[in-house]
Amino acid sequence: MFERVKTQLRARLGSEVYSSWFGRMKLMEASKGCVRISVPTAFLRSWINGHYLDLITDLWKQEAPDTLKVEIIVRTATRNVRATQESQPAAARKVSSRPQTALASGTLAGNPSARAIPAKMQETDGRSNILGSPLDSRYTFDSLIEGASNRVACAAARTVAESDSNAIRFNPLFLHASVGLGKTHMLQAIAAESLRRKPQARVVYLTAEYFMWRFATAIRDNNALTLKEQLRDIDLLIIDDMQFLQGKSIQNEFCHLLNMLLDSARQVVVAADRPPSELESLEPRVKSRLNGGVSLEIGAPDFAMRLSILKQRLASAQAEDGSLEIPEEILVHVARSVTGSGRELEGAFNQLLFRHSFEPQITIDRIDEILGHVCRAGEPKRVRIEDIQRIVARHYNVSKTELLSNRRTRTIVKPRQVAMYLSKVMTPRSLPEIGRRFGGRDHTTVLHAVRKIEGLTDGDRQLAQEIELLKRLISDQA
Numbered sequence: 021m022f023e024r025v026k027t028q029l030r031a032r033l034g035s036e037v038y039s040s041w042f043g044r045m046k047l048m049e050a051s052k053g054c055v056r057i058s059v060p061t062a063f064l065r066s067w068i069n070g071h072y073l074d075l076i077t078d079l080w081k082q083e084a085p086d087t088l089k090v091e092i093i094v095r096t097a098t099r100n101v102r103a104t105q106e107s108q109p110a111a112a113r114k115v116s117s118r119p120q121t122a123l124a125s126g127t128l129a130g131n132p133s134a135r136a137i138p139a140k141m142q143e144t145d146g147r148s149n150i151l152g153s154p155l156d157s158r159y160t161f162d163s164l165i166e167g168a169s170n171r172v173a174c175a176a177a178r179t180v181a182e183s184d185s186n187a188i189r190f191n192p193l194f195l196h197a198s199v200g201l202g203k204t205h206m207l208q209a210i211a212a213e214s215l216r217r218k219p220q221a222r223v224v225y226l227t228a229e230y231f232m233w234r235f236a237t238a239i240r241d242n243n244a245l246t247l248k249e250q251l252r253d254i255d256l257l258i259i260d261d262m263q264f265l266q267g268k269s270i271q272n273e274f275c276h277l278l279n280m281l282l283d284s285a286r287q288v289v290v291a292a293d294r295p296p297s298e299l300e301s302l303e304p305r306v307k308s309r310l311n312g313g314v315s316l317e318i319g320a321p322d323f324a325m326r327l328s329i330l331k332q333r334l335a336s337a338q339a340e341d342g343s344l345e346i347p348e349e350i351l352v353h354v355a356r357s358v359t360g361s362g363r364e365l366e367g368a369f370n371q372l373l374f375r376h377s378f379e380p381q382i383t384i385d386r387i388d389e390i391l392g393h394v395c396r397a398g399e400p401k402r403v404r405i406e407d408i409q410r411i412v413a414r415h416y417n418v419s420k421t422e423l424l425s426n427r428r429t430r431t432i433v434k435p436r437q438v439a440m441y442l443s444k445v446m447t448p449r450s451l452p453e454i455g456r457r458f459g460g461r462d463h464t465t466v467l468h469a470v471r472k473i474e475g476l477t478d479g480d481r482q483l484a485q486e487i488e489l490l491k492r493l494i495s496d497q498a
């Protein structure tokens with residue numbers, strides 16, 4: 021039923037709007053007339069509530085007439101955030117996953133409905149970062165552990181934070197890394213250090229989603245001009261999670277701003293989960309401007325870095341609880357076992373701290389049990405060929421039997437080739453294995469399909485977007 025509602029939404033709103041706002045929706049619950057759909061950020065929740073809730077409710081009612089209510093919820097970080105914060109409309113900041121985050125009252129600039137901001141995030145709010153998101157005061161260069169995987173990026177970040185406007189060297193500075201490897205930490209450290217050195221500097225740190233929200237709200241309230249003038253007047257613009265910048269008109273605005281800042285020698289720093297050339301949803305002009313500076317990758321931390329991160333976490337936990345003792349051998353064991361991102365390490369450390377509070381003599385075996393859970397959570401999800409076939413068939417409105425049949429009509433050949441292509445790129449299965457799963461076809465047929473779709477997506481933007489949408493739908497199901 022959820023798939024049908026999504027198909028209807030896509031048909032009514034078009035692929036671009038659909039993938040911008042609905043691509044990351046997940047159905048959490050549908051019972052007793054109540055439907056709960058989750059999205060990853062408060063920004064998306066607020067936007068969907070404000071613009072599309074009635075439409076979604078109508079579509080559900082068409083599928084299930086006894087539907088009373090559709091509710092959009094945020095699926096992450098809810099443990100740290102009080103209900104009052106739920107009304108906050110913007111992905112104005114990236115909420116840290118630390119459980120001890122405290123809340124205090126305050127107001128986001130220009131955003132009266134955003135009432136609660138974690139206390140540790142308030143220090144620079146109300147200063148020069150007024151147009152942007154509040155900074156988390158824990159994210160500084162002092163707390164950023166340097167090592168082989170981020171040394172070059174750290175050096176560039178420090179140079180940017182320390183240089184004055186006559187000595188700009190890397191512009192724009194583009195940092196990319198997969199999730200949890202410290203992009204936000206590094207960006208906010210740049211903002212904090214710049215403000216520390218030049219308290220009067222106009223520094224703006226924003227997530228791309230917040231940028232979209234600021235513009236969309238300003239356009240709605242006929243304030244776009246004022247906002248543009250304010251943004252024009254800044255010294256350092258820092259944009260996080262660039263991969264989420266969607267929509268042609270917002271990208272045009274961003275492109276104007278980027279051109280204007282770069283041409284007037286103002287520093288711009290951008291981070292994303294991939295390099296500029298791979299940001300499929302970005303307009304070529306934006307990509308090319310972002311490509312014109314320096315692009316650096318942050319890699320996964322090695323053992324030495326992981327151990328340093330854990331030791332640093334322990335030191336700050338000990339600053340709050342002087343009696344806390346965790347033997348070094350345990351930290352070494354955790355650093356060896358949790359080999360993923362800083363965020364996974366943080367998760368492992370929080371688990372450790374929690375267990376330690378009622379099991380102070382915790383053994384390495386017990387830690388393995390606990391970390392088994394943390395490590396599994398960090399593993400990539402396994403995508404199944406059956407899920408790919410089911411989702412692709414539904415997307416193109418053909419049956420799975422038709423997809424696997426020998427019929428050669430165009431309306432079936434294309435979905436079949438797309439499904440084979442996705443099976444190749446999203447699973448570790450070999451070409452012969454994929455052929456077998458597609459009604460006993462030869463591996464050369466699968467190879468032909470893969471090449472055909474690869475060739476088509478190069479020139480056909482709509483197909484490329486369709487493939488991206490399908491990838492997301494499939495990953496969400498995995």
Ligand SMILES: Nc1ncnc2c1ncn2[C@@H]1O[C@H](COP(=O)(O)OP(=O)(O)OP(=O)(O)O)[C@@H](O)[C@H]1O
Binds near residue numbers: 165197199200
């Ligand atoms: N080198 C590091 N030193 C200290 N802490 C780190 C380092 N790398 C990551 N972390 C910590 O790991 C957590 C996740 O980092 P952060 O949020 O900056 O990652 P990200 O790359 O922005 O993730 P996402 O792609 O999900 O936005 C943070 O608490 C951060 O402080």
